[in-house]
Amino acid sequence: ALDEAVERAERRRAEEALRESEERYTLAVQGARDGLWDWDLRSGGLYLSPRWKEMLGYDEHEIGAAPEEWLGRVHPNETDRLDAQLRAHLDGRTPHFEFEHRLRQRDGSYRWVLARGLAVGSGTDRAHRIAGSLTDISERKKAEEELLRNAFFDRLTNLPSRALFENRLDRALRIAGRRKDYTFAVLFLDIDRFKDVNDSLGHPAGDQLLAAFARKLEGFLRPGDTVARFGGDEFAMLLEDIRDEAHATMIADRILKGVSEPFPVGGHELMVTASIGLVLNSPAHDGAGAYLRSADAAMYRAKSLGRARLEVFDDKMHARSLELLTLEKDLRHALERSEFVLYYQPFVSLERGAITGCEALLRWIHPTRGLLLPGEFIPIAEETGLIVPIGEWVLHTACAQLQRWLGAGLPRLDLAVNLSARQFNHRDLGAVVTRALDESGLDPARLKLELTESMVMGYSPQTQRTIDFLKHLGIELSIDDFGTGYSSLAYLKRFPCTSLKIDRSFVQDVTTDPDDAAIATAIISLAHNLRMRVIAEGIETEGQRQFLERERCDEGQGFFFSRPVPADEFLLFVKRT
Known part of the structure; x- marks a missing residue:
């Protein structure tokens, strides 16, 4: 009993x-809001849960139990790959089934979903059943598409970006290499005195002018031509398959005349002019970069000769190139002459208003040209490899400075330092970081290294080893300028980054542009779901700060809080705050 x-x-x-x-x-299952499916491969019966059907807009009894109810709704572009993935798993060639695809909804539109499943066998027999889940990933796909578009198209004008322009210029170079009768021209265009428009009418009026100017340029395109915005008021055009220089200059002259007509902007009729530099393909240029530099030099010559004109690149324009060479020579001696300084810009908690850390930003005090910002010399440093010793100096100096501040009684602050692609891929990076920490005595947990999306996505075993080593030291990794690179959200899961920065281009109009607001909100939500902190850069107004705080962005950076300032001014700023 x-x-x-x-x-x-x-x-x-x-x-x-x-x-x-x-x-x-x-x-x-209910919390995840996933649909479930269970396919009996022997009988052919397919169970689809109510949530599975609900995702596509159907009631529970409107879809039957045949495999065609699923497979027949798959987008035609993905049916073959779905079949291949299923067969690979059922044949035992993959440990599990996982496939992203589109399913046709009741209204005829398509929804992105992620199907996951696992096959069940009987002993050593072939699988007789496969079951799994279906997840709605349409919002993620929408965000990915938006981020990808931002990498190749300018958000203000909808013109191709520099990246896409260089891609098409590379293609033109390949065609020219195959066809001796193929000629192309590259034009650089700059709106004359554009700064006056911004200063007198404000940046919104300047943006309206840029958008209208872009539409005007598109009107001069022939089939196959490309016009792109490079940033600010700089544009570039690629004229493909032209007859000769006279043909190219004729098109450029028409552009000069066309853009000199008045632009209606903000209740004003703006009369603007443009300066254009032109270069034709020739054996003297060995790549896309060389053409862009030559067209840029020709454009600057047009500016110097009175603006509102066209200049064709020739040998006399090497002066600009010589100027860059001189800058490179000076750059090689800048370290030994102690001409570099670091400025610091704070990170501020949007919830508490407290300073949580700072970013170290490099400046060059040139002996004859004065204070130079990174954009004026970092590209040269990258190209020549000087960025490696310069980056090492930045890391050592910034770590030592923060340790001095902490030793003087400042609150616990984090320090962010940007890594360039060349630094990140250098074999001695781990040793450089270790040495900077050891010599300064700084706690590794206080150091945050900022990487760009393209650096993280350029995966290699060396990349993984570097990231693993840095994480082993206890250093935080952050994605800088998120949303501006060749974005794929998958890499965020793969790499152990603890924070990301929303690029200033998404922050600028969050209070006036619903699309920018939606993107910023989506990025914040995505990062938090991946247990990452979010920093918004480029905050300039109280409205932007309030919006980001409301959307639970963790930290902010920008002129609203403080411009980048020298070390002694930053110390005073922290003490006052």
């Missing part, structure tokens, strides 16, 4: 444990 009582008690405990397990599973 005692044995029977024990057996009944154990059976009750087992049943209770099973019931609790089933409840946990049910709650997990």
Whole structure:
């Protein structure tokens, strides 16, 4: 009798444990809002859960139990790949089934979903059943498409970006290499005195002018030509398959005349002019970069000769190139002459208003040209490899400075330092970082290294080893300028980054542009779901700060709080705050 009582008690405990397990599973499925499917490969029956059908806009009884109910709704571009993925798993060639695809909804539109599944066999027999889940990933796909578009198109004008322009210029170079009768021209265009428009009418008027100017330029395109915005008021055009220089200059002259007509902007009729530099393909240029530099030099010559004119690149324009060479020579001696300084810009908690850290920003005090910003010399440093010793100096100097501040009683602050692609890929990076920490005595947890999206996405075993080593030291990694690179959200799961920065281009108009607001909100939500902190850069107004705080962005950076300032001014700023 005692044995029977024990057996009944154990059976009750087992049943209770099973019931609790089933409840946990049910709650997990309901919480995840995933659809479920179960395919009996022997009978051909396919179970689709109510949530599966609901995702596509159907009631529970409107879809039957045949495999065609699923497979027949797959987008035609993805049916073959879905079939291949299923077969690979059922044949035992993959450990599990996972495939992103589009399914046709009741209204005829398509929704992005992620199907996951696992096959079940019987002993050594072929799989007789496969079951899994279906997740709605349409919002993620929408965000990915938006981020990808931002990498190749300018958000203000909808023109191709520099990246896409260089891609098409590379293609033109390949065609020219195959066809001796193929000629192309590259034009650099700059709106004359554009700064006056911004200063007198404000940046919104300047943006309106840029958009209108872009539409005007598009009107001069022939089939196959490209016009792109490079940033600010700089534009570039690629004229493909032209007859000769006279043909190219004729098109450029028409552009000069066309853009000199008045532009209606903000209740004003703006009369603007443009300066254009032109270069034709020739053996003297060995790549896209060389053409862009030559067209840029020709454009600057047009500016210097009075603006509102066209200049064709020739040998006399090497002066600009010589100027860059001189700058490179000076750059090689800048370290030994102690001409570099660091400025610091604070990070501020949007919830508490407290300073949480700072970013170290490089400046060059040139002996004849004065204070130079990174954009004026970092590209040269990258190209020549000087960025490696310069970057090492930045890291050592910034770590030592923060340690001095902490030793003087400042609150615990984090320090962010940008890494360039060349630094990140250098084999000695780990040793450089270790040395900077050891010599300064700084706690590794206080150091944050900022990487760009393209650096993280350029995966290689060396990349992984570098990231693993930095994480082993206890250093935080952050994605800088998120949303401006060749974005794929998958890499965020793969790499152990603890924070990301929303690029200033998304912050600028969050209070006036619903699309920018939606993108910023989506990035914040995405990062938080991946347990990452979010910093918004480029905050300049109280309205932007309030919006980002409301959307639970963690920290902010920008002129609203403080411009980048020298070390002594930053110390005073922190003490005052």
